[in-house]
Each structure stands twice: as structure tokens, then as C-alpha cells.
Amino acid sequence: MKKLPINISMVAAEAGVGVGTVSRVLNGSEQVSDATRERVLCTMARLDYRPLRSASSLSKGRTGAVGILVSGITRPSVIARLEGVIDVLNDAGLDAVVLNAQNRTQLDHHLTSLTDQRRVDGIIVISIGIADERVARIKELDIPLVLVDNDVPNLPRVVIDDVEGGKIATDHLLSLGHRRIGFIGDNSDIAIGTLSSENRYLGYLKALGVAGIEPDFELVVRGPHSSNAAVALGSVLLELGKDRPSAIFASSDTMAAGVIKALHQHGLDVPGECAVIGFDNIEISSILDLSTVRQPLLESGTKGASMMVALLNGEIFEPRRVELPLEVIPRGSSLGNQRKLSIVPLGEVRGHHGLHILQRGG
């Protein structure tokens, strides 16, 4: 006794109405009398009717899905953004189709697949640089496109001012009296990322310039975007001996974590012998007591997804640029350890997180 799938015409027949009426009930149309609506809803429940999404998609000409393209999904900053995007899309009743590209080949493949199979109504690209011809192709096909963390003109996008971010990070170190400040960044060009790191570097140079400090290019190193790579990169700076920097600006917290490890490995005190500031304010930053530049990661996702929802509803007609604010979060890695010794009061945590401590009775 295999149950046959119920379709709309069975419901219509069973409820003694036309298929059009059932469809109108499904879509919450106003032009159905309350009595009829009630009867149809009852019948649907009784038959355990479940409408088929793809049939609806075909008729409506919309898939109800949005493609989200990310690269290196495990990066904390990417995830925070992704979370924001997914939450907004889910709330809007849209499917969040996530594609993870490890390299440029895969990126191209995913983009082609998204555009050429018409699987999604729109595309959100997170922290990835896209080739111009790809953008042109998507525009030509009239597929709404939103960029998160990539400042490409003439496209709807959510960005931060990376140059300014790099400047205020460096300014923070300068304000603490540092004059030899190192920079550790990632190779934006090698990966398929954006120019974030490079722009933060520009901000670093700018801050130095304003302060009247000649940049020492011996203090600038770049490598892959990972904590482990940053350990080695940090060591390069630290092994300069008496010429080593008194402070280091890492272009992301992930790399800053590696720098801190390198400092520990060299037996150097943070920030006594070398201060550190990162960028992003991800979860580990507070654990590592790492000074950083906060950017609203979650919000970049929610804003980007909201723009997409608006675009799909035809609410926005011209490209719009949203810039989110930045803020230096000073912590122990630059200020010193007066904070390290302060203990978070238990009561406070209990209040914020609903902490409860269970002591198992024997």
C-alpha cells in the first residue's frame, strides 16, 4: 500500500473545488471566501498534501533560491558573513544554495554552473574577486548580483573602507609610541580573494606617512592566509635582531594569532617587547586578548542578503553601495597586561549567557 503522491488536482477534486482555487489558497490570495479557504485547508491537511516546489518554480519562473559563492568557507570572517546571509535568506523563505570554491578553476566552474543552469534567482558573492567578464555575463543574463566584501563599482555591494581600517590600526600602534611597525599580510593575488589585505597595507603606509615615518620595507612580509604561515612570517620579522619591529599589524586576526604564537616561541613578551594588532574581531581575538579592528561581519551578510531580497522583489533599481563602520578594539596585545589580570566576574557572564553551573550530586 504505497501512498501515491498527492497533487493539486486531487485536493481540488476531494474538496469539490477547482485547481485554481486550491492554488489561490496555497498562495494566500485574498480572493477566496473564508468558507472555501477553510474547506481547502482541511482537505490539504487530511490528505497530507505537500506542494512540489519545482512545479511552482516552473510556473512562477522563479526558483526561490539564491546562490552564495564563498571561498575558503572555514575562514572565520567568511563564516560570520555567511551566517548573516543564510539567516536573512531563510527568513525570506529563500533557499540558500552554498557553493565553496577552493581555487579559481572551481570558482569559474561554479559560476558557470549557476548562470547556465538557471538554478538560482540571484547570486551573492562573499569575499571573492570576480573577473570582469564574469560580471558582464551575469549582468547580460539579468541575474541579480550582490557583492559582500568586494568594492566593485556599479554593483550592489556591502563593503568596508579597508584603507581607513589599515590606517586606524596603525594609528593605534603609533599612538602608543611605536615607531618601527611591521606589516604582515596575505597574497591577495595568489588566492582568489579580494584586495582587502592590500588596501589595509595602503592604510598602513598612509598612517606612517602622516606620522612622518619613512616606511621600512624590510618590515613588510606577505604569505598565505593562515595562522601557521603567519607564525613563519612573524619569525622573519622577529629574527631581524635589534632591527625587529616593536609592533606588528597583521591584516587579519587569523594571521595575528600566528604572530602571537611566533612571539611566544621567541620568548618575547606581548606587548612589552612587541605589540600586535589584527583585523576582523573574530571569536578567538577576545580569547587571545588580541587588539583588533572590528568590522561588522555578521551585518555585512545580513545587509547583503537584504539587498538581494529587495532586488528580487524589484525594490531597488540602481546599484547601491553600503559601507559599514570600523572601530579599533584595544586589548592586551597592544595595551599591556593590566587587563590580563582582571577576572571576568562570574555574575556578569551568568547574566549574559544564561550560564549555569551544574555540580553533579553523588
Add this chain to the structure above:
Amino acid sequence: MKKLPINISMVAAEAGVGVGTVSRVLNGSEQVSDATRERVLCTMARLDYRPLRSASSLSKGRTGAVGILVSGITRPSVIARLEGVIDVLNDAGLDAVVLNAQNRTQLDHHLTSLTDQRRVDGIIVISIGIADERVARIKELDIPLVLVDNDVPNLPRVVIDDVEGGKIATDHLLSLGHRRIGFIGDNSDIAIGTLSSENRYLGYLKALGVAGIEPDFELVVRGPHSSNAAVALGSVLLELGKDRPSAIFASSDTMAAGVIKALHQHGLDVPGECAVIGFDNIEISSILDLSTVRQPLLESGTKGASMMVALLNGEIFEPRRVELPLEVIPRGSSLGNQRKLSIVPLGEVRGHHGLHILQRGG
């Protein structure tokens, strides 16, 4: 001059063949002559034809999408699993539709939405406990279901032995001579998670029992699953004065990170005055030099997704359970700092990560 969307019959007409033939070409059918296939492919390219996924879905009765249900997507262990799932699904040409549930209400809503709109061909649930009636419902509807990190009998699932994991973690501390060992876990019941933490706790008790140590329930605390909460939880144990533990097992690396911070705040040496071991081996573990129990997170995702792909292809007919291996990774937080002072050779990193150091010339 708005381009009308091209459909299959236009291609057929233009190529001088029937729609059936075009469809066969699209699906790589064998029963098309090479000459005809070539002609059709040319026509498709010339017209820039892009088949509509939803039309195909409707005809084939399959959506080509898999729903992935996660909770707390930002947790590093969840992401690693998610990455594995997404990669395998993408490779198989399936859409990965990600749903993030923050609480039980949202979880129920997402599950209902997935099953009752027939949006996906199968559902993968990551690190979430699901109510029995939900599982029954999904089974009744014949929707393939795979669990990752949740050991529910009679369902295809990828798991680890959490009890054993808790035991080997505790054994590691015991082998180093520790006798007063604290346990810090999370409230699995309050969140919508699985029983992982609780089972690791059982392993902890088991190890103590085998070692002939009476468990001291004063050394057992639980709270929300976050680093910040773990700081406060750790403080509870550390403020026991002379009764404080000489070692702490935290049921996840995220919480272990908080414990280490608490130790620093109390000015206690790790592992001299208190050793720490965590669980998962996420990225920050190596940065923090944190001893841990490695579980194959990425692999749990790839295995689970592979099972789903097999199920959708009708290759597996009976529930199957895959258990992944565990392994203690001893690091500085339990062994001591003989490792801390060893510096990772630069050459090694260069070899593994393609590190290159760029010194900008002026």
C-alpha cells in the same frame, strides 16, 4: 531588443530536430548519432541556450538539491563538517541548501519547511539532536536522511565514539600523573545539540574508574558552549584554592580555549600548575598549543554526503553506521613547554603552504 529566453523547442526548431533529441543531448544519452549531437550542441551554443533547472526537476521528479541542517553554524567543528558535505555535494552536481537553526523552534520550522515543500531530495543533519517524531515523519515520507555526529539507531549516520574519546583524553592526563582532573562541558540538553559532551563526560568517569580514582563532583561544571562561558566555568574550578584540579578536560577545544584564558587570568602556568586537554582539534588548537583529541571533522562531512549521494542513487538500501577514529594529539598544554620553544623552520612551512615572502622594493 529584449532577448527572449530560449527554450528547448526553439533549439529543436533551429537545429531541425525534435525536442526529444535535444533533451537526449542535454542528458548525454547514448542514442544520438555523433553528427546530430554536434549539430545540436552548436545550435545550443549559438542561441546561448540555458536549460531551466526547475523544468527538469519537475519532469524528473527530483530537485537535485540536498538540505543541510546545522545549528550554530559558526562553531568551528560544525563548519569543518559542513565544508566536507558541501564539497562532496557540489562535486556530485547537487545543490547544497543550508539551513541554520538557532533554537528548537527554528529547527522545527526548517524541518517542516524542508519536508512539506518537497524542496530537496534528501536531508543531512549535522550535530543536532532530532525528536523521534520528526525522524518518523521523514521516514514516512521516504526522504533519505543522513545524520552526521549523532548516533541514532536505524539511520544512516557518521559518528565517533564520544565515550571512548572522553576516556582517552582523560587517560592522557592520568598518564602524565594527574589525579585531580576537572571536567568542563556544555549543556547539551539546553541547546539543540547532541549528547557528545555528556558522552565525553561518561568517558571521563570511566577513565577515572579504571584508574581507581573516586570522582570529585566538585570538579565538574557545565555551561553554555562558548569560549567566554568557559572562562567563567574555568574560574569556578580554579578558585577552589588548594583543592583546584591539576588538570582539566574540556569537552571541546572552543571551551578549552576559554579555560586557558582563565588560567592566564589567574596567573597559573600551563601545564605546570594546571594542564589542559580539549576535544576536536580545530585550527586554533595548534595556535594555542592545546592538547586535544582529534576527530576527523572534514571527513565526517564527506562521508555523510557520500552516503547521501549513494542513497539518492539507490545504491544503499539499509541503514549504515560509519564510525571514525579518534586520536590524542599531545601538545604543550599538557606536555609542557619543551615544544613551545621549538621554532617551526621556515623552509618547512614554505614547502607545505607555498609560502613566499615579498619585500616591497621602494
Add this chain to the structure above:
DNA sequence: TTTCAATTCGGAACCGGTTCCAAGGCATGC
């Protein structure tokens, strides 16, 4: 030349909702 099978192909029916148009029912106004 005829027979038979294999290969290739055309096209109608179909998947299951959506939408538009026509029509029925009912109340109101003159």
C-alpha cells in the same frame, strides 16, 4: 529482393503548479 533487428529520431503526453479569462452568484441602484 525480402526479412529482421538495431539504431536513431520525432513528437505527443506528461510532470504539477500558476494565471488569466470567462462565467456564475449576489447585492445594489434605478
Add this chain to the structure above:
DNA sequence: GCATGCCTTGGAACCGGTTCCGAATTGAAA
């Protein structure tokens, strides 16, 4: 009593691929 208009409803046409059946073509065997 009839015209008018609004609300509600039924159902055909349609969205664009897929699949199955029948037919045409080809080649080999008889």
C-alpha cells in the same frame, strides 16, 4: 424588473524539460 458591478470560482492554457512509443532509416542476413 433589469442593468451594473463586485466577489468568487472553474478550468484551460501554459511554464519547459523528459520519456515513451512508434516510425523511419540503415545494415546485415537470408
